[in-house]
Amino acid sequence: xxxxxxxxxxxxxxxxxxxxxxxxxxxxxxxxxxxxxxxxxxxxxxxxxxxxxxxxxxxxxxxxxxxxxxxxxxxxxxxxxxxxxxxxxxxxxxxxxxxxxxxxxxxxxxxxx
Amino acid sequence: xxxxxxxxxxxxxxxxxxxxxxxxxxxxxxxxxxxxxxxxxxxxxxxxxxxxxxxxxxxxxxxxxxxxxxxxxxxxxxxxxxxxxxxxxxxxxxxxxxxxxxxxxxxxxxxxx
Numbered sequence: 001x002x003x004x005x006x007x008x009x010x011x012x013x014x015x016x017x018x019x020x021x022x023x024x025x026x027x028x029x030x031x032x033x034x035x036x037x038x039x040x041x042x043x044x045x046x047x048x049x050x051x052x053x054x055x056x057x058x059x060x061x062x063x064x065x066x067x068x069x070x071x072x073x074x075x076x077x078x079x080x081x082x083x084x085x086x087x088x089x090x091x092x093x094x095x096x097x098x099x100x101x102x103x104x105x106x107x108x109x110x111x112x113x
Numbered sequence: 114x115x116x117x118x119x120x121x122x123x124x125x126x127x128x129x130x131x132x133x134x135x136x137x138x139x140x141x142x143x144x145x146x147x148x149x150x151x152x153x154x155x156x157x158x159x160x161x162x163x164x165x166x167x168x169x170x171x172x173x174x175x176x177x178x179x180x181x182x183x184x185x186x187x188x189x190x191x192x193x194x195x196x197x198x199x200x201x202x203x204x205x206x207x208x209x210x211x212x213x214x215x216x217x218x219x220x221x222x223x224x225x226x
Contacts, residue, residue, distance in 0.1 A: 006155075034214070043117075043217040044156070044204070089155045100169055101215065103155030 002027040004092050006104025013080050014112055021107045023090035024072040032093035033066060033073045034101070039086045047088075048075070080111045115139045117218035119205050125224045131193035134221045138187070138207030146215060147180055147190050150202040162188060195225045 003026040013019050025033075031052035036044040050057045050064045050073065057064050061080075066073040077084055087108050091101040118137040126132050138145050143164050148156035159178065161169040164185040173180065177196070182188040192199055202222050206215040 004155075036217075043219045045217070046214055049214070091155070100158055100161065101156075103157070105155050106153070 002030060002092055002094070002102040004090060004102050004104045006090050006107060008107060009105065010108045010110070012110045012112060015080060015082060017080055019075075019077045019080050019084070019109055019111075021075045021088055021090070021109070022072060023074070023092075023104050024070075025092040025102075026071070027092070027094070028068075028071060030092040030094055032101075033064070034091050034093070035062075035064060035075050036089045036091065036103075037086045038089065038106075044089060077109075080109075082111050082113060085109055085111045117205055117207050117216055119203075119218035119221055121221055122219060123222050123224075125226065126195050127226050128197055129194040131191065132195050132223065133192075134190045134203050134205075134223075136188045136190070136205030136218060138205070139209075139216055142207035142209050142216075143185070144208045144210065144213075145182060145188050146206040146208075147188070148204040148206065150204055150220070152201070156204055159190070192223075195223075197225050199223060200225045 006023045034049035035047050037047045038044040048059050048062050048064050050066050061078045063076040087106045089106050090104040093101045120135050145162040147159045149159055150156045159173045160180045162182045165182050180190045202220045204220045205218040208215045
């Protein structure tokens with residue numbers, strides 16, 4: 001089955017700096033890659049996703065890049081703010097429907113003032 | 114904005130007891146998922162429903178876990194008997210189709226003593 005590895009497990013940045021979280025996946029057939037943000041005690045919420053037919057997607061301060069050859073994808077957050085502090089999960093999903101997501105182990109991001 | 118509802122939010126039980134969790138997906142969402150999230154890890158899919166039918170329960174420990182979605186709307190996940198290792202967050206998610214975004218509920222945090 002699919003295996004998703006996520007790094008780093010913790011990340012501390014100064015407010016205004018950029019943060020990058022990286023994930024690798026094992027199943028070359030996976031073609032859907034969402035990122036979820038989970039604040040303490042709250043539900044995971046989708047912040048951005050990408051499908052394998054594109055290499056990059058941006059939404060304001062958040063961007064995701066995908067390298068299918070290397071089987072890795074990354075989340076980039078620019079101009080970080082204290083409210084960006086949370087746990088971020090990457091996931092990979094199969095083609096053709098079914099949408100069985102395999103999640104990474106999460107990255108605890110702390111944005112310091 | 115419609116959200117996935119779950120109850121109870123917290124459950125403490127003793128080992129060997131039975132527990133049940135309830136999930137009400139976003140109205141009109143045909144696909145429903147139950148995940149288990151152990152502290153410090155990403156969510157792991159337990160079971161996926163398409164309407165009232167199970168489409169994936171390969172990771173569900175069927176000797177003690179059961180799930181149903183009788184009318185294709187809300188769903189119940191049951192554990193009997195509960196074991197110490199079942200302590201975790203149980204998340205429900207729904208999507209409008211098998212390839213669409215998954216929206217998560219707030220989860221039920223289970224503690225087995």
